[in-house]
Amino acid sequence: MTGALFRWMVREEWRLHSHLFGWARFGAFPLVIAVLTGLGTWLLSVTGTAPDAVAGGLIALVGFFGLQVGTIGLVGRDALRDVLGDVTLLVFSARTLPLSWRRLLATFLLKDICYYTGFVLTPAVVGYGVVAVASELPPESVALLWVAVVAAFAFGASLSLALVGLASRSVGALGGLAVAVTSAVLLLNVDPIAYTPYALYADPSAGGAVRGLLPTFLFAAVGLALFEPVDDGSSSRRRATERLFTGIADPLTRRPLLSVARSSGSVGKVAFSMGVLFAVTALLLGEITAATGIRPHSGVAFGTLLGLGAFTTYSWVTQFEGQRTYLRYPVGYDAVFAGGLRAYLVLSLSTAVGYLAVATLWYPATRLVVGLLVVPGVAVYVFGVSAYVTGLSPNELLFDTVLFALFGGALAALAVPLLVAALVVSAAPVAAVGGAVALSALAGTVGLWLCRHAGPRWEKRLRTT
Amino acid sequence: MPAIETTNLTRRFGDVTALDGLSLSVESGALFGLLGPNGSGKTTTIELLTGQREPSSGSASVAGHDPVTEPMAVKEAIGILPEREDPPSFLTPREYLTFVGEVREIDDIDERIETWAERLEFGGVVDALATGLSEGERQRVMLAAAFLHDPELVFIDEPLVNLDPIMQEQVKAVLADYCERGNTLFLSTHYVDVAAELCTHVGIVENGELVAECDPREMSEDELLEYFIAEVGGERAEVRT
Numbered sequence: 001m002t003g004a005l006f007r008w009m010v011r012e013e014w015r016l017h018s019h020l021f022g023w024a025r026f027g028a029f030p031l032v033i034a035v036l037t038g039l040g041t042w043l044l045s046v047t048g049t050a051p052d053a054v055a056g057g058l059i060a061l062v063g064f065f066g067l068q069v070g071t072i073g074l075v076g077r078d079a080l081r082d083v084l085g086d087v088t089l090l091v092f093s094a095r096t097l098p099l100s101w102r103r104l105l106a107t108f109l110l111k112d113i114c115y116y117t118g119f120v121l122t123p124a125v126v127g128y129g130v131v132a133v134a135s136e137l138p139p140e141s142v143a144l145l146w147v148a149v150v151a152a153f154a155f156g157a158s159l160s161l162a163l164v165g166l167a168s169r170s171v172g173a174l175g176g177l178a179v180a181v182t183s184a185v186l187l188l189n190v191d192p193i194a195y196t197p198y199a200l201y202a203d204p205s206a207g208g209a210v211r212g213l214l215p216t217f218l219f220a221a222v223g224l225a226l227f228e229p230v231d232d233g234s235s236s237r238r239r240a241t242e243r244l245f246t247g248i249a250d251p252l253t254r255r256p257l258l259s260v261a262r263s264s265g266s267v268g269k270v271a272f273s274m275g276v277l278f279a280v281t282a283l284l285l286g287e288i289t290a291a292t293g294i295r296p297h298s299g300v301a302f303g304t305l306l307g308l309g310a311f312t313t314y315s316w317v318t319q320f321e322g323q324r325t326y327l328r329y330p331v332g333y334d335a336v337f338a339g340g341l342r343a344y345l346v347l348s349l350s351t352a353v354g355y356l357a358v359a360t361l362w363y364p365a366t367r368l369v370v371g372l373l374v375v376p377g378v379a380v381y382v383f384g385v386s387a388y389v390t391g392l393s394p395n396e397l398l399f400d401t402v403l404f405a406l407f408g409g410a411l412a413a414l415a416v417p418l419l420v421a422a423l424v425v426s427a428a429p430v431a432a433v434g435g436a437v438a439l440s441a442l443a444g445t446v447g448l449w450l451c452r453h454a455g456p457r458w459e460k461r462l463r464t465t
Numbered sequence: 466m467p468a469i470e471t472t473n474l475t476r477r478f479g480d481v482t483a484l485d486g487l488s489l490s491v492e493s494g495a496l497f498g499l500l501g502p503n504g505s506g507k508t509t510t511i512e513l514l515t516g517q518r519e520p521s522s523g524s525a526s527v528a529g530h531d532p533v534t535e536p537m538a539v540k541e542a543i544g545i546l547p548e549r550e551d552p553p554s555f556l557t558p559r560e561y562l563t564f565v566g567e568v569r570e571i572d573d574i575d576e577r578i579e580t581w582a583e584r585l586e587f588g589g590v591v592d593a594l595a596t597g598l599s600e601g602e603r604q605r606v607m608l609a610a611a612f613l614h615d616p617e618l619v620f621i622d623e624p625l626v627n628l629d630p631i632m633q634e635q636v637k638a639v640l641a642d643y644c645e646r647g648n649t650l651f652l653s654t655h656y657v658d659v660a661a662e663l664c665t666h667v668g669i670v671e672n673g674e675l676v677a678e679c680d681p682r683e684m685s686e687d688e689l690l691e692y693f694i695a696e697v698g699g700e701r702a703e704v705r706t
Contacts, residue, residue, distance in 0.1 A: 001567070011556070015555035015594070019555060019596070088551040090564070096550060096607075096611070097568050098537050100537065
């Protein structure tokens with residue numbers, strides 16, 4: 001029966017994407033992924049980056065992607081409905097059919113891994129592989145990377161499931177786990193990377209395979225055992241958050257904040273999404289230092305990546321709004337986006353400041369202060385680009401080739417110079433830091449301009465189509 | 466042996482008691498209506514009896530199985546149509562019903578799909594994506610899914626809510642025919658006229674408590690309405706005109 005369920009779920013996923021985004025745009029998506037990855041690999045090789053470092057970065061990115069997919073897909077029915085609109089999926093058949101929730105969830109997870117392997121992961125490895133093989137890297141290393149990348153996606157999605165499952169049972173247990181992992185890393189010098197699929201790529205032995213793959217099975221088992229699609233709407237934590245937002249006078253700011261607070265995962269999902277990026281950034285900073293001896297500027301790097309990661313907050317803030325909802329109200333879309341921006345800044349900046357404070361445990365506070373200056377500009381830019389390009393439906397980026405390329409290009413235009421500034425800080429510290437702060441301020445101004453023009457643009461578009 | 470039997474079934478959500486000590490017995494072949502205003506505990510009752518939720522206390526037997534310890538056995542034996550449940554958006558009705566047939570291991574699934582599509586008049590959209598169907602069409606597909614394996618007991622939450630008057634009459638005929646063949650139907654509704662017209666037995670719930678039981682065949686629709694209003698305090702009764 002599981003085989004039939006899997007086949008129907010794959011068919012459903014294909015239909016969903018091709019229906020929402022159109023055959024041509026959706027069909028071109030793997031090609032775009034391959035081209036972008038190939039271009040990125042080539043550019044990095046031109047700058048002297050070792051192929052193994054590029055492969056490591058790709059594994060980390062895919063792991064992050066798996067976490068995000070897992071977070072969105074597994075936090076509950078309302079979250080899926082908010083992401084995809086008013087849709088019903090086979091994964092929710094447990095109410096009416098003799099199928100256990102665990103069987104449905106396990107099949108759903110397996111389907112996601114296979115589906116994204118076909119449409120995203122394999123094209124990405126092909127893009128990398130073309131450049132790598134042209135640079136005389138053995139094809140076996142590309143095949144190994146493919147295995148590691150698929151495993152990294154499964155690792156991310158399973159970790160999401162396990163963390164959400166644990167949090168649904170006991171927030172205290174989740175906190176305890178975080179403390180235990182942090183303690184193991186700091187006090188016992190345990191290298192967490194050695195227990196991820198990267199270990200399989202770095203050490204393709206039986207030991208590397210066990211260390212690289214076993215945690216994924218463990219996370220999946222824990223997640224499937226613990227995850228319950230329950231609504232924790234009555235929790236005191238959520239009520240306290242709601243009270244905080246209920247007092248906000250502006251209804252267009254209050255509405256998205258309350259929607260986020262009252263939906264599955266409450267404001268915790270914002271912290272989780274940005275926390276994943278924070279952890280990846282911290283790991284990458286350590287890896288870059290270990291591999292190259294360069295110490296990137298932690299403030300610029302955290303400020304940039306947390307600001308970019310605020311895109312997930314944009315998604316949470318807007319996902320409860322239909323594109324056309326506000327056409328029914330006597331309110332302009334410029335005011336809607338302005339209210340959304342305020343809600344977005346409340347959530348994303350407070351979260352980013354929190355993570356920068358956590359980062360002071362490892363990095364000098366004097367450097368992280370720069371992050372406080374960089375993150376607002378980057379975050380406002382991300383909001384402006386998202387609002388202008390996608391309106392109130394940021395999830396259309398998922399598989400819309402044109403929007404994806406536009407959005408990716410706009411973000412890269414800011415991210416690349418900022419990250420270069422973070423890397424060259426030892427050569428020209430004042431210019432690098434000053435340039436990063438100035439650039440983020442300029443980006444913030446551009447973001448505000450885009451935000452102001454997003455309202456009229458979308459209002460006109462929605463009224464004429 | 467009763468098709469459904471509950472003893473002091475109770476479900477609390479935090480400080481709120483959604484169902485408070487429900488004890489009832491539904492005989493095989495009955496068309497039992499659980500009648501009550503919005504928020505009175507009808508949907509919670511169906512969720513407990515079909516193994517979708519576990520009770521805070523009390524016990525139940527459904528089709529000879531315990532929904533707490535044997536939820537899969539209950540779901541295999543019965544059909545369920547919850548309120549506001551749609552077929553998967555990106556499958557066609559035919560594909561969804563085929564999937565249901567595979568899960569329930571039905572051999573002659575193609576013939577059954579044709580039969581139900583004709584009976585509930587969704588043959589014209591049987592190969593269209595569910596996301597493009599009207600609410601009434603989606604509800605008819607879900608009705609077919611609930612009856613597809615020819616179960617002896619079916620639970621339906623608000624059976625007529627999205628249907629036009631003509632289709633309401635056809636669905637009523639389907640439900641009556643189903644019970645005349647010795648099967649049991651448990652439906653919840655807040656429409657008195659639906660309970661009066663269809664049901665052989667009615668239980669009235671208010672604030673999570675079963676406050677009365679009656680046989681609607683022994684009274685007129687108006688009498689049932691007066692009885693219902695008297696039992697629920699007359700404040701939240703809903704009567705369709």
